[in-house]
Amino acid sequence: MIKISRSKIDLYLECPRCFYLDIQKKIKRPPGFPFNLNxxxxxxxxxxxxxxxxxxxxxxxxxxxxxxxxPANHPMIDKWRQSMQHGVIFKDIERDLHIYGGIDDLWINSKGEYHVVDYKATAKDTPVTELADWTAGYKRQMEVYQWLLRKNGLKVSNTAYFVYCTGDNTTENFNNKIEFHSHIIPYEGNDSWISQTINDLHSCLSNPRIPSKNDTCQYCNFFGKLYSELVKEKNGNRE
Known part of the structure; x- marks a missing residue:
């Protein structure tokens, strides 16, 4: 089975070419910096x-x-949190895909419905109390988790929660600690887009041809320019 993580679904939506190269050719984008404080x-x-x-x-x-x-005392909570070793798993037998993602937390309400929860940490002049336009990826993240948990038979509420912790960078002194202001931000998820996306990315992977360069992808543009420069340099040396 081909393993597709939650982040790889987001990668496909961002750039099918980078997604194809990552999964089929094992050519990955350069890794980002680790967020150790987060x-x-x-x-x-x-x-x-x-x-x-x-x-x-x-x-x-x-x-x-x-x-x-x-906080939900579900017997799978520890495994569902381990995104690299386990996570929440759905095996799409028809498409031979192993789809997974690791949640931060799971809460349960008085109706027996589960809420997906994600922790976020940042530092700003004012606390984060609502989701900004640039958080579209965070929203998709929640919806994938909701979809995965539903595939595992859970009664999942559309309402997900972000526990958003904002470090206060306006204080005069550090004193070996950062003061955080924490807020719970609800989000109404809609996972209706996921099934079609899974179908589309499977079709992408099944095609023997690499998808065309994405003009809006900074990685495609960078490596395209790099390749062009190398070709020019090689041809120049021949001359």
Whole structure:
């Protein structure tokens, strides 16, 4: 089976050529920088929510923002969080695709519906209290998780939650700590686009021809120009 992660679905939507080269030719884009501070915030939040998960109680931020949910004590939660080793998995037997993604958290409300939860951390002059236009990728991320969990038989609410932690960079002193302002931001997901996208990316992978260069993709443009310059240099040397 071909493994397709949640991030690879996003890559296909951004650039089918880069997606094809990544999956079929193992030619990957240069890796980005690791977000170690963000990962530290994720780890600490998971520890906090896990204590309330074990106790069956609400986290204080859920009380503060009047969220009808507690951390879900689902037996698969640990595996579903491990995006590299396991994650939430759906095996599309018809297309021979192994589709997966790792969630940050899962909450359950009084109706027995599950809410997908993602932790985000940033630093700004003012706290993030709503989703901006540039967060389209975050929204798709949530919708893929909702779709995967539904494929695993869960009753999933359309309402997902971002726990958004904004580091305050306006303070006068560091003193070996950053003060964070945390907000819960609800998002109404719609996963209706995913099935067609899975069908389209499967067709892309099944085609023996590499997709055409995407003029809006900075990676396609960069490597296209680099190749052109190398060809020019080689031809110049021959002359």
């Amino acid at each position: 990962n530290a915030v994720d780890t600490l939040l998971k520890k906090e929510f896990d204590r309330h998960r074990e106790a069956g109680t609400k986290h204080p931020i859920q009380i503060e923002f009047d969220v009808d949910a507690i």
